[in-house]
Amino acid sequence: MKLFRMTLRTALRALRRNKLRSALTMLGIIIGVAAVIAMVSVGQGADAAVQEQIRSLGTDLLMVIPGATTAAGVRSGWGGVSTLTAADAVAISKECPAVGEITYFRRQVLQIVYGDQNWSTVIQGATPSYPKVRDWAVSAGSFFTQRDEESANRVAVLGQTVVTSLFGHGQDPLDAIVRIKNVPFRIIGVLEAKGQTAWGQDQDDVVVIPFSTAVRRVFGTEFVGTVDMIHATAVASDQLDEAAEQIRVLLRQRHRISSNEEDDFTVRSLNDMARASQTASQVMTNLLLSVASISLLVGGIGIMNILLVSVTERTREIGIRMAVGAKNRHILLQFLVEATTLSMVGGLAGAILGVAVANLISYFASWPTLLSPPAVAGAFLFSGAVGVFFGFYPARKAARLDPITALRYE
């Protein structure tokens, strides 16, 4: 321990003697570590933001989307002519044991009028289980009930964007009467704000009305009985894949799809999307990280270079130390400690700089960044390892000098 402390003191003195040179050598490591930390922060921040957006759609949600139909050789993509019916949805909730709650809906973009204000928005005819399945609470009033659905009552629940578009500041939308396609609706509730989807759609720009009301009084007679989408939850989050498979099997049966035909629907899980986007952002983070690591590597080579110069310059000093009794390991340790000190001090400065840069990025570019302590600690420790790795060769060169040659060196 005493030996280490003395060696550290000697190393620090040697580094202080060449302040500019030490600083420039450290700069490589500083930039490398700062780059690693900043890049990882940006990458993880982006990842967390995407995950959060996906989570906002509802957790453990399965989406059954109509589509991929084959009609006389013409294939329509998903979301085309609907092949799903309300009866399919009811069958799913009855016959798939792994499925918990379901909801289904049809939507149309229509104008909604309140007094002299109007607004074009998505009118969504859905079942009363919609808030529960979507994990979307009502912030004021209440959602419509099964009774409203059965008697096709003219009640509506508004999203936040619609509320702000139609109603002035301080106006209470509850119990107000709005018109959709000239049909009057009483507003009974307001949904809480949910924000954008991962693809930038405003989820709050919506009006939800009972499915039966929508079909009978608003949307018209086209495609009666079909739905635009079915959402389902699993009874438990680890049964999501099972639920998806049960839905698939059931729908193939109901749609009489033979084993050599493709599905005329798609079951998608938000987990799949989350996983896909996570993979994408992981690839991005790794890419950034490897570029940043290269600069750390270059920094390490800088340390090695300067240490080789230093060994040559101080050949005589090494000879003197050997003459008074320094063993090979003393000399080795001295130069290793010098290299490690350079890289660790650089690593520390780089960590501070990296954190600062990450904060600046999120401040000025408004990119979300997420500082990860393991990444900071990892970059710092890695910089230490770089010092040991690149310091070893020059240190060994110094330790292997012949004392007589070293003493005579001019």
Add this chain to the structure above:
Amino acid sequence: MSDTLIQVRNLWKIYDIGDVHVEALRDVSLDIAAGQFVAIMGASGSGKSTLMNILGCLDRPTRGTYLLGGVDVSRLSSDERASIRNQQLGFVFQSFNLLPRTSAIENVELPLFYGDVPLAEQRQRARDALATVGLAGREHHLPSQLSGGQQQRVAIARALVNRPSLLLADEPTGNLDTQTSGEILDIFRRLNRERRLTVVLVTHEPDLAAYADRTVTFRDGRIVSDVSQTATPSPHTGAQHTDVNLP
């Protein structure tokens, strides 16, 4: 009868560098008693520096044995030789060889650092060693702030600080003027007399060799003369070990 500190038998040092074959030492045998002050003289290339390097455990002989205090040190590993240099030997060089930009006292402490001496004791012993060579009060001067003679005295203090049994001085006054050279040699003689420190001094100048008890002269890798001076009073009364004794 004094103890034999150094016993060299049939020592050869041969350098083979490419086609060049140099016999730097040829069958040298030499005994030096503890407490003796020996001057080694000879022209450049006579082998005296090679002998000094071997005596100083910086180099190993090609053939032959070198017993230091009864231990054969000629076959030791480089770490073991480093220990011997640290514990038993003190070096004084022609070019002082102090660490630049390092204070006098820190230069003197250097051997203690490698000798695992406790920190507090290091400082005290270094202070004492500097006082011995008359440099008390200059502990924190840098080598560049000291004269040549003072620098060499710092080097002597460094050589003394680990309480060696043998002091090796390789042309210690080569870079100094005559008066300063005399002062340095006085220090060696005082250490030799007062502490019975064995001193081996390599020099060109017969004047300086006169400070020693005995002068060994080299030519072409061989000892050509080995004379005990009676002119300089020696503290030893025992018989001198001499291999060759020419007038």
